[in-house]
Amino acid sequence: MKKTIEKLAGDTEGVSYELTVFRFKGTSKTAPTAYIQAALHAGELPGVVAVHALMPLLRKAEAEGRILGDITVVPAANPVGRAQYFFGELEGRFHLGTRTNFNRDFPLIDRPDAGALPPADEAMTTDVRLKHLLVRLSMGHDIVLDLHCDFEAVPYLYVPAQLWPAMQDCAAAMGVEAVILWEGASGAAFEEASIHPYLQMPPEKAGLDKRVVTTVEYRGIGDVYEKYAKSDAMGLYRLLATRGVISDEKTARPRKFTGPTVPIDHVEMIDMPRSGAILFHVEPGQRVRKGAKVATIVHTPGEPDGALDILAPQSGYVLTRVWQRWGRAGDNMIKLLGERRSNDARQGALED
Ligand SMILES: [Zn+2]
Numbered sequence: 645m646k647k648t649i650e651k652l653a654g655d656t657e658g659v660s661y662e663l664t665v666f667r668f669k670g671t672s673k674t675a676p677t678a679y680i681q682a683a684l685h686a687g688e689l690p691g692v693v694a695v696h697a698l699m700p701l702l703r704k705a706e707a708e709g710r711i712l713g714d715i716t717v718v719p720a721a722n723p724v725g726r727a728q729y730f731f732g733e734l735e736g737r738f739h740l741g742t743r744t745n746f747n748r749d750f751p752l753i754d755r756p757d758a759g760a761l762p763p764a765d766e767a768m769t770t771d772v773r774l775k776h777l778l779v780r781l782s783m784g785h786d787i788v789l790d791l792h793c794d795f796e797a798v799p800y801l802y803v804p805a806q807l808w809p810a811m812q813d814c815a816a817a818m819g820v821e822a823v824i825l826w827e828g829a830s831g832a833a834f835e836e837a838s839i840h841p842y843l844q845m846p847p848e849k850a851g852l853d854k855r856v857v858t859t860v861e862y863r864g865i866g867d868v869y870e871k872y873a874k875s876d877a878m879g880l881y882r883l884l885a886t887r888g889v890i891s892d893e894k895t896a897r898p899r900k901f902t903g904p905t906v907p908i909d910h911v912e913m914i915d916m917p918r919s920g921a922i923l924f925h926v927e928p929g930q931r932v933r934k935g936a937k938v939a940t941i942v943h944t945p946g947e948p949d950g951a952l953d954i955l956a957p958q959s960g961y962v963l964t965r966v967w968q969r970w971g972r973a974g975d976n977m978i979k980l981l982g983e984r985r986s987n988d989a990r991q992g993a994l995e996d
Contacts, residue, residue, distance in 0.1 A: 691791025
């Protein structure tokens with residue numbers, strides 16, 4: 645295993661960032677290769693602790709000569725966001741300097757070659773240079789995993805529709821509960837930037853059946869626990885074994901994914917019609933019928949008609965809910981995986 649430190653200059657003099665990269669060299673030239681990064685949204689740490697728990701498994705596999713394909717690991721992909729404390733609160737989703745989401749506006753290049761990236765430009769802001777660096781580090785790997793989390797959620801995946809159902813074994817190996825399939829554009833998220841070059845090729849050249857690209861949502865932002873870190877690390881290890889990046893016959897047993905798998909236009913983004921305190925009546929992982937009461941908003945406390953019930957717009961599966969118990973009109977409260985297309989289906993990414 646080789647460790648390197650990537651340096652990233654800040655936007656002002658005297659400021660710079662460091663990012664650690666671990667590389668395991670595979671013994672086979674034909675085995676698939678894998679890239680894993682965590683905490684691109686810098687406050688989303690379930691993936692970071694999962695990677696920390698995965699590393700001893702990778703070191704052991706390396707010591708036993710069982711790493712077949714190259715593996716690159718970036719345990720904390722966003723030191724820029726990690727340092728953004730604003731009045732005591734971590735802002736790890738948007739770069740404060742440009743107000744741009746760290747997981748949007750990645751360069752979409754037309755071939756899987758870092759040489760196709762626009763040339764480095766001194767006028768680029770740090771967040772843009774970070775995005776170019778992550779594309780360069782991940783480029784050329786057959787398996788690309790971007791570990792995030794939601795607010796309160798079951799573990800689930802975003803998967804490019806073109807890779808499904810070929811990626812079923814990965815969802816099963818990782819032990820996630822649900823899968824959202826997306827197509828078209830996602831606001832140039834890292835996941836889209838990772839698959840985009842291959843979608844520009846003739847399908848027979850792109851090898852989509854062997855390619856794995858996913859945004860992994862490891863439950864909620866507060867679900868940073870040793871038990872999840874260990875089980876998620878085991879899930880990642882199982883995926884690597886199942887796809888032949890690591891040799892481990894016992895672990896590589898193929899599994900079938902049986903959880904809800906829905907196209908992104910089936911997702912009901914249940915938003916707040918007005919501001920107030922949120923009383924949830926459902927939790928992630930629960931199935932609900934159309935018209936079921938999913939939350940109550942107390943908007944005018946003390947008044948007899950000061951609360952408003954929010955009903956499920958269709959039957960489905962509660963995927964996520966926000967962790968705050970307050971919100972403004974228009975804020976999202978719940979993502980529900982509907983049984984049919986949402987009347988309010990979004991284009992592109994579900995969230996800003
Ligand atoms: Zn995220």
